[in-house]
Amino acid sequence: MTDHLESPTTPGNIVVSRPENLGQLSQEIDLLEEMILESTPRFMGRNWVDEDKICQQIDKVRLAMPASISEAQALLQSRLNILSAAEHHADELVQTAQRRAQMLLEDSLLIRQAEQEANQIRRRVQEECDLARREAMDEVNHMRRQAQKELDLNYQRVKEDAETLKAEADQYCEQSLVTLETQLIDMLKIVQNGRRELRKSGGAI
16 A cells, blocks of 8 residues: 555545554454455345444544545645636736737837828828929929019010100100201291391391
C-alpha cells in the first residue's frame, strides 16, 4: 500500500495524507471480507453469514474510522473550494485582461482610424487650399490682363480722341483764319476803294 491517498482528478494534484490508524481500518475490512468468504455452511453455492458477527465487525470498522478522514475530506473540500474560487478568479482576470486587450486594440484601431481620417482631412484641406490659391492667382492674373487690356483700350481711345480734338481744333483754327483773312481782304478792299474814291474827288489821303 502507498502512504498517501491521491485523487487523480483533483486539480493541482492535491494530496490527502492517510490517518494514523488507516492500517487498522484496512485490517478490519480485510477481516470482514474473510468472515464473509469463510462463513459456513454453504447452501446452493452461497455462504451462510452470521449477522451478529457481521454487525459487530461493521461496528469495529466504524470505530476504526478516524475523525481525521472527515477532517481530511473537509480540508480537501475546502482546498477544492479555494482552488475553484481561484480558478474562477483567474478566469475573471483572464476575461478582464482579454476585454482590456480588446478595448486597447479597439482604442488603437480608433486612434489609427482617427489619425488616418485626420491625415485625409489635412490632405484634402491642403489640396483645397492649393486649388483655391491657384484659382485666386488665375483670377488675379485674369483681372490684371483684363485691366491692362482695358487700360490699353482706354489709352488708345483717349489717344484717338486727342488726335480727333487736335484735328478739329486745327480745322477750326484754319477756318477761323480763313474767315479772318477773308474779312481782312474785304476790309482792305473797302479801304482801297475808299482811297480811290477820295483821289477821284481830289482829296489826298
